[in-house]
Amino acid sequence: MSTDVPVLPLIESDELQAIRGSIREIADRFGPHYMRECYERDEPPNAMWEALSEGGFVGINVPEQWDGGGLGMLGLITVAEELAANGSTLLLLVVSSAINGSILAKHGTTEQKETWLRGVATGTKRLAFAITEPDAGTNSHNLRTTIKPNGNGKYVINGQKTFISGVEQSDAILVVTRAVLDDGNLGLPSLALVDTDAPGLKRDKIPMPYLGPDHQWTLFLDDVEVDEDRLIGGFNGGLGPIFDGLNPERIIGAALAIGGGRLALEKASAYARERTVWKTPIGAHQGIAHPLAKAKIDLDLAWLMTQKAAVLNDAGAKAGEASNMAKYAAAEAAIEAVERAIQTHGGNGITLEYGLSDLWWGVRLTRTAPVSAEMILNFVAEHSLGLPKSY
Incomplete structure (x- = not known):
């Protein structure tokens, strides 16, 4: 464990801001309908994965010694959140980069790191x-x-x-x-x-x-x-490695949910500014504006906890509580953001054209996986509040 005190920067570094810009450029290159087109062709999003790999983003969390970016989970959640906010959620970032990358970096032998971790870092090997x-x-x-x-x-x-x-x-x-x-x-x-x-x-x-x-x-x-x-x-020695993969899974799951919520709010805000009923943009009505504003607040609060969890994880500090709280808060905030976006769009919110129904399935999953909301509440009740175990 590091002896340095973990620091959560309240102003994102120039490096992370540059990473966000690069991710947006890659997402724009493929367009908003790329993921749907891959689905319709029954093809994985290989071209986007390769573009992210060439940019050094899929292994941004892996130590530089093994050809990664060395930015830890804080770097990876920045990539994941920005991708999701631009309509591109890649589950391999969860399983290959976050889970397997973290486990191999901490518990792999030198040979295993040479064989597998370098590939995970460069995107040339993908692990489920x-x-x-x-x-x-x-x-x-x-x-x-x-x-x-x-x-x-x-x-x-x-x-x-x-x-x-x-x-x-x-x-x-x-x-x-x-x-x-x-x-x-x-x-x-x-x-x-x-x-x-x-x-x-x-x-x-x-x-x-x-x-x-x-x-x-x-x-x-x-x-x-x-x-x-x-x-x-x-x-008979995999218990420790499993736990070192589960916190990163929760942290990146939170980041993906928040990105999806951001995208929903962007769609809803644009629609509310343009859609006019009774000669007034619907965004001028508090019944529309206030729920969207609350969703924005909740997403930002969840992102703050997600960053905290990433910083603690990267420092080797105890990150279980923060990781679970981040995942819980992000799921609830993202679900509400998408729900409000759908309601703002009225009937259009249900159509495939506006893309909100796709977002709903993605964020709704995060209330259940990788760990259910109820089990997180059990964890907090027992470990944070000292209440009797309920299961």
């Missing part, structure tokens, strides 16, 4: 992350996907995962398993990198209403073999 199971969502202690040595120098994985993002775009998946100990009991988690084309790995696409190019998958692992050098943290 698989923890959720049909019977183990919030209750991750109930994970039943197993890993055990086969006696021939390899490890065998069996189990099922669900709601796994970006598998179709990835080179490998970091799978969370449970170690089968010598006595047959299940031990601690183990993390294993599994190639997406590994024998014994099958996947089914989950139909989703969100009209975006990133798919969700159910994975079936049937006697999938991995070498020991694919284990992050070693056999």
Whole structure:
């Protein structure tokens, strides 16, 4: 842990402002309908990913030693929020850059960093992350996907995962398993990198209403073999690495939600300035203006907590409370911003033309994933307020 006192700058640095400008230029290059076009062609947004990679943005959080930008989660959430605010939410920034990048940087061996982290930093390797199971969502202690040595120098994985993002775009998946100990009991988690084309790995696409190019998958692992050098943290040693990936997941999820809320407010404000009813722009009516103003306040407050969580995480300080609070606040603020934007547009808010229904599905997800609002409230009640555990 760093001995330096974490500092949250209230004025964004020139470097981060320049990054925002570059992200806007990339988003403008592809246009507001790029993500929808990828969805309609059933293609991943590879061209945008490559443009971001060439600019050094997908690995901006990775240490410079491994070809990253060295700006930590504060840099990555700046990229993610600005992308989302310009209509381009990339889930691989969550799973490959934030989760896998953080885990590998802290817990990967030198060989694993050479093989995988450099690729994550440059965008030439993409990694998915698989923890959720049909019977183990919030209750991750109930994970039943197993890993055990086969006696021939390899490890065998069996189990099922669900709601796994970006598998179709990835080179490998970091799978969370449970170690089968010598006595047959299940031990601690183990993390294993599994190639997406590994024998014994099958996947089914989950139909989703969100009209975006990133798919969700159910994975079936049937006697999938991995070498020991694919284990992050070693056999029965993945508990620490998991937790070092979960806070970054919450932080970047908050940033993406806030970006979506910003975009909704921009659309709503522009519409309210132009749409005239009874000879008056509807934005002049407090019934329209006040809810939008409140949504702006709530988004800015959530962004402040998201920045705090990123700074604490980057400093190696305790970031669990701030990360959970940021994710909760961002989800609620973004959902309300999109709701108010839809209401401001009236019937137009429901049409595909105005793009607000797409935003609604994206921000609504953040109330549920990667951890539900209810579980965050449980966390705060227990750990922040010292109340009895309720589950």
